[in-house]
Amino acid sequence: xxxxxxxxxxTDIGVNxxxxxxxxxxxxxxxxxxxxxxxxxxxxGTTATESxxxxxxxxxxxxxxxxxxxxxxxxxxxxxxxxxxxxxxxxKQPQVVAVGETGLDFNRNFSTPEQQIRAFEQQLELAxxxxxxxxxxxxxxxxxxxxxxxxxxxxxHGGVAHCFTGTRKxxxxxxxxxxxxGITGWICDERRGRELLNLVKEIPAERxxxxxxxxxxxxxxxKPKPKSRRNLPAYxxxxxxxxxxxxxxxxxxxxxxxxxxxxxxxxFDQSCA
Numbered sequence: 292x293x294x295x296x297x298x299x300x301x302t303d304i305g306v307n308x309x310x311x312x313x314x315x316x317x318x319x320x321x322x323x324x325x326x327x328x329x330x331x332x333x334x335x336g337t338t339a340t341e342s343x344x345x346x347x348x349x350x351x352x353x354x355x356x357x358x359x360x361x362x363x364x365x366x367x368x369x370x371x372x373x374x375x376x377x378x379x380x381x382x383k384q385p386q387v388v389a390v391g392e393t394g395l396d397f398n399r400n401f402s403t404p405e406q407q408i409r410a411f412e413q414q415l416e417l418a419x420x421x422x423x424x425x426x427x428x429x430x431x432x433x434x435x436x437x438x439x440x441x442x443x444x445x446x447x448h449g450g451v452a453h454c455f456t457g458t459r460k461x462x463x464x465x466x467x468x469x470x471x472x473g474i475t476g477w478i479c480d481e482r483r484g485r486e487l488l489n490l491v492k493e494i495p496a497e498r499x500x501x502x503x504x505x506x507x508x509x510x511x512x513x514k515p516k517p518k519s520r521r522n523l524p525a526y527x528x529x530x531x532x533x534x535x536x537x538x539x540x541x542x543x544x545x546x547x548x549x550x551x552x553x554x555x556x557x558x559f560d561q562s563c564a
Contacts, residue, residue: 298326298327298328298528299327299328299528299531299542299543299546300328300330300546300547300550301328301329301330301331301501301527301528301531301546301549301550302329302330302331302332302333302501302549302550302553302559303324303329303331303332303333303501303502303503303505303524303527304333304451304453304473304500304501304502304553304557305333305335305426305453305454305473305475305502305503305504306332306333306334306335306502306503306504306505306524307334307335307337307504307505307506307507308320308321308332308334308335308345308348308356308505309334309336309341309344309345309348310506312506312521313506317348320523320524320525321352321355321356321524323523323525324523324524324525324527325355326525327525327527327528328528329524329525329527329528330355331354331355331356331357331553331559332355332356332357332524333356333357333358333359333388333389333426333502333557334348334349334356334357334358334359335358335359335391335392335426336358336359336360336361336381336387336391336392337361337362337363337365337366337392338362338363338366338369339360339362339374339377339378339381342358342359342360342361342377342378342381342387343377343381345358345359345360345386346358346360346381346384346386346387349386350386356386357386357387357388357557357559358386358387358388359387359388359389359390359391359392359426360378360381360382360384360387360389360390360391361378361389361390361391361392361393361414361417361426362374362378362393362410362414363392363393363396363428364393364394364395364396364401364402364407364410364411364428364432365396365399365401365402366401366402367402367406367407367409367410367411368401368402368403368406370406370409370410370413375413375417378390378414378417379417379420379421382417382421382423383421387423388423388424388557388558388559389423389424389425389426389450389451389557390414390417390418390421390423390424390425390426391414391425391426391427391428391450391453392426392427392428392453393410393411393414393415393425393426393427393428394411394427394428394429394432394436395407395408395411395428395429395430395432395435395436395439396428396429396430396431396432397430397431397432397435398430398431398432399430404432404435407432408435408439411436411439412439415439415440415443415447418443418447418448418450419443419446419447422448423448424447424448424449424450424451424556424557425447425449425450425451425470426450426451426453427450427451427452427453427470428453428454429452429457433457433461433464437464437465437468440468440470441468444468449469449470449471449556450470450471450556451470451471451472451473451500451556452465452470452471452472452473453473453502453504454473454475454477454502454504454508455472455473455474455487456477456483456484456487458486458490459490459493462490462493462494466494466495466498470498471498471499471500471552471556472494472498472499472500473500473501473502474487474491474494474499474500474501474502474530474534475501475502475503475504475508475530476503476504476508476509476510476511476522476526476529476530476533477508478491478530478533478534478537479510479511479512479513479529479530479533480510480511480512481511481512482511488537489537491534491537491538492537492538492539496540496545496548497548497551497552498552499534499545499548499549499552500549500552500553500556501527501530501531501534501549502527502530503522503523503524503526503527503530504522505521505522505523505524505526506521506522506523507522508522509521509522509526510522510526510529510530510533512533513526513529531545531546531549
């Protein structure tokens with residue numbers, strides 16, 4: 292593809308590689324991403340079972356794949372003492388570098404707000420116990436989520452607002468808590484990403500991270516347009532270039548900065564040592 296033919300050294304900090312969309316060609320997807328410079332990926336855990344699958348996948352690609360372990364707010368109703376115990380054990384594995392995907396989602400309420408709050412609180416405690424950063428999801432629940440993060444600010448060890456698509460006020464709420472901001476191909480959507488396209492200039496360079504959230508959020512302005520609607524980690528260089536353009540900076544410099552940021556937050560090298 293003409294727009295992603297340059298090679299950078301990049302980390303995709305959000306890939307749902309255990310998703311069934313990758314069952315037919317998971318190894319090819321990982322290899323194709325490496326060819327365009329996506330040298331490292333963070334596989335997202337959304338349930339205890341998927342987090343276990345993520346660890347198993349990472350063990351097949353040491354130093355290339357890392358993962359999170361947690362329970363997405365959609366599945367909070369399933370959070371139990373056993374799930375907590377399973378997550379605690381997973382969080383001690385060298386491949387696991389963050390707690391999550393966790394947070395609150397009051398948009399669709401697949402779990403009740405009360406169930407979500409309880410599960411999020413448990414995972415905030417796990418982050419405190421393990422010293423790992425948070426991999427945060429939030430939708431239509433910003434006020435409650437910020438209040439809970441503030442309560443735990445002194446005992447958690449950073450985190451990233453994954454797939455940030457919020458307002459300027461919401462951005463600064465996260466920045467005020469010393470959190471990182473994850474930017475996806477949402478910024479490439481001329482229908483929904485206009486506000487984010489302008490807002491991305493205000494993210495401090497040292498707090499910016501890049502992700503695809505594959506297989507979701509295919510960048511709409513990829514050329515030529517992919518035949519499949521499935522997003523791929525190989526499209527991360529395109530997102531990098533779009534973010535660099537919006538910020539008025541050099542893509543190589545931005546790539547280097549986001550790598551420094553990812554290493555600072557997730558301590559990849561120490562994890563695989």
